[in-house]
Amino acid sequence: MRLKIGAVGVGALSVALIASGCSKTTNDGGSDEKADSKVQAGAISYDAADNKGPAPAVDGATKGGTFGVFLPDGFEHLDPARNYVNTQQLAALLMGRSLAGYREDGKGNLKVIGDLATDPGTDVNKDCKTWQFKIREGVKYEDGSAVTAADVAYGVARSFSGDLSEGPHYIQSWLADSDDYNKTYKGPYNGGGDLPPGVTVPDAQTIVFTFAKPHCDMPYAATLATTTPIPKAKDTKTEYDRHPFSSGPYKIKSYQIGNSMVLERNTNWDPNTDPLRTAYPDGYNFTFTLQADQIAERLVADAPADQAYMAWANVPPAQLPKTTTAGVKERVSQGPSQFVWYYGINTQRIKDVNVRRALNYALDKDAVLKSIGGTAAGDIATTLLSPTVAGYQKYDVFNAPATGDVAKVKELLGTTTPPPLVLAYANTPRRAAQAEAARKSFEAAGFKITTKSIDPTNYYTEIGRKDNPYDLYLAGWGSDWPDAGTVIPPLFDGRKITPTGNNNWSYFNDDTVNAEIDRIQGLPDAAARQAGWAALDQKIMKDFAPVIPVNYDKDYMLHGSKAGNVFLSDAYGYPGLTNVFVKQ
């Protein structure tokens, strides 16, 4: 999944000129969590005890109260077919149940278990081609009617529609056996049936997916909102974003798009049918109108009205010093997320691998990271895969110091003059500063760099055009589930390149790599796949260097003193909502 590029804006100026300017700033760091490279243990659990409701109780949790979330942008989509941004996915978990889900305890244990289904999917013939899910008995919508397998199938069917194309397309592509998933079947709005190809519903509680090729990741794909049930009678097509029909513990009480959303209990939800959600608060408030610095300031202040709120926005660099004092630092959730930031090198223009290697040596990653807040914002990256991805192996093919290695650049380039390069960036203060740091370090190494600003709302659209006129641009990518199969194929499979909407930002296309991707995806054993991806990660960087890994993204988010059980979700990167509570 992508990460918003302009995540930090500058809000209203708060007059808080305190005496901190007279104290000495030292470099002993504010981050207590030093060794925070954790690896996601993404286990799929078929254990009956794990898959049984109700969800395990949280120590010290109490029922009641209203929990709040501050976030700087409104949700673009809550429609399950269009939901591909982590904040929206986390919010949607309160209102919609997909076939499977992640159980997390905040200590790094991550299990995929059945959510709507009784287990995370049965591989009927042990060939990863036929997956059967049994819907739990007694799951009800907000109007009291029962959730059926046909509703899940209908939800998948409508996600084939071209009007609802913003969501993930794993299951659709697997069913259609093509990346161009809606070429023949275009969903029920465009004359198609209510059952997508390859999906059968033998009875009201059973749904079966049949794929042409083995897809052993189906339990993970089933956690995406794509498999959320939607009754056909309640489908409002593109209007569904405004009011998803709830199958979860909460339903929408009021929703003003881009302003606020209030959730209240769905009284028809039965905790005994749900192994994932404790649903302690009586309701949730989402406030979309505050900027990141305002959010940070309010949560640092911890006024009574804000104590049961948490932030879905990283603390901006300027506010970081305030979060290291006692009373505040306990309320910071920090740690690595699954996102990695890269400088994509447009390989259509920069064909010489030595120039790409030289660019890797030239970049002063330390300066580029400091320009966005230093270790609070991330750790310096050398690999394509994030440390959170299962099977991640640490390596550094260049072994350059974090500040770059100008001598090595000169050695690699020899007498060849590097071509003048264009570095594009999203026009926000944060990204402009980062681009300037990068420009300076490339130029110090002898490259001629032109920087170009792009409107932040169009940024990914612009760099995703195959014929974009730029050479270098920053992009962030995170795994959709802790498996490299959701990182390397979307980013480096050259056969997926289309005229627009690319995620292969370096437009890298190499037959040996493509063949290796196919080979690894066909491996039946998860451990062998993980080892394969890790080796391919290293091979791509060593032989082709199509990107410059910049930093592993880190989250640093505040919550109020009455927000209980807040921790960063390993699956989604941000703090989750399903098991929080309001301290009484």
Place this chain on the structure above:
Amino acid sequence: MSNTTADPGPRSAGDDAILPDAVLPDLASLDVPKVPGGPKAFVGRSPGQLAWIRLKRDRVALASAVILVVAMIVALSAPLVQRLTGISPTDQFTDQLTDFGALPVGYLGGISGKHLLGLEPGLGRDILMQLVYGLRTSLFIAFAAAAISTTIGVLVGVVAGYARGWLDGVINWVIDLALAFPFLIFALAAIPVVENRFFTARDTIPASFRVGMIIATFAVFNWTNTARLVRGQVISLREREFVEAARASGAGTAHILLRQLLPNIWAPILVTVSLNVPAFITAEAALAFIGIGVTEPTPDLGRMIYNSISYISADPMYTFLPGITIFLLVLAFNLFGDSLRDALDPKSSR
């Protein structure tokens, strides 16, 4: 089409014959040296000299003039400052920033012997050099825009005021049209479009082009004030006897416009310029806030303030230094402009 501008009355440089009556009482009360016990000695002075004397006596004018001269010297000698300190404005001293939060290490935003005003958080650039070069950008844009818009305004205003009839009508209509355009929205729309017109996505847009665009935008929107002012002055002067006399003695239009009328209206023009410059400095800073100001890596005071605002509590010096620089600059210009008006136009003085 009425003349709404205040008419300070005609004055002529060095022509005693048409010295206006209004100046005389002032002359007696203000500018005659009073020798205690002795007879009053009358000294003949031109209005220009009188204004200069009044200006010199004004302590506010003196103080603001000193600030302005220092600022201009610093801006002009920026490369010299760079040579003295050995630091370029784009040099990044990231090793002197903390790993967590990237704030400058040390007191008051990293002030040290090498970095007299400290470092920028994040990028670690030297604030002194950013200010020196930022001052250069701001002053250049403000002066160039003021010069261009005043030149256009004076020419158009003189022509409109003197021409009467349809030409005056047309010019007035154009002025009204120009005034109806919202400045910020136009700048926001025009600057990127023009850049795309002249440069492809891969071209390096020279910093001078953006600067030129900003100057041109200011000029396009600000000549109207000067033009209206000058037109009003010219209308009130064109029927005066000295113009009649010049015309009677066979002077051409050019002579009347440039030699008879223009010398009589230079005072209000000068005041307009002195008040336009600080207005442009703040307007240029404002452009940075909507993302169409001077772009990185050209140092710019407005962008520096915009970037520093969020650091007001973490690193107050970073916000304070560019803020106080632009504040002093604009205040000095405004006070100097006021003093200049008082000196040139005694009728309006306290």
